[in-house]
Amino acid sequence: MKFIRILLAILVPPIGVFMTAGVSSALFINIGLTLLGWVPGVIHALWFLQKADERQDAAY
Template sequence: MPDGRSKLDTRDIENIPYILKIMSLLNVVLAIVFPPVSIFLNEGMGGTLFINILLTLVGWVPGSIHAVWVLSKQGERARI
């Protein structure tokens, strides 16, 4: 196209569910490896991040469990 924009292809639209599944998987991996970073990227600055930082300072496992739990609750809210 002359204006530099590419045409939207139907294959791009068909790949959206696949891309979202990959992003969700990467988000869970990030929640397990770096819990506060995952919370910050999903929830932003707030009480949830502060709680997760405290739990991660207590131990990596409580912080990871909390981060995965927050992600699951966020997924439930998105489906409603």
Template structure:
């Protein structure tokens, strides 16, 4: 599942973030960054997914 989320985070950044953290401030930040350009949204999505995989026991929040 992690590979799928990373690929979605690269090609469709908001979807990858949504599948990782759900609806919240992180998703809205990613949508804004994606609207500003695909690259910032993609970098943010991959970073969020990687950080979430690093510590999966952490409560959902802003990354």
């Protein structure tokens, strides 16, 4: 599942963020960044997925 989220974060950044966080402020930020340009949206999505994985690992 992690591979699919990363792949979607690269191809369509808001979907990768949505699969991780659902409807949240991070999703709306990512949509705005993606509208400004694909690259900022991808950077934010990959950063967000990495931070979400770090939080999940820290919980264990």
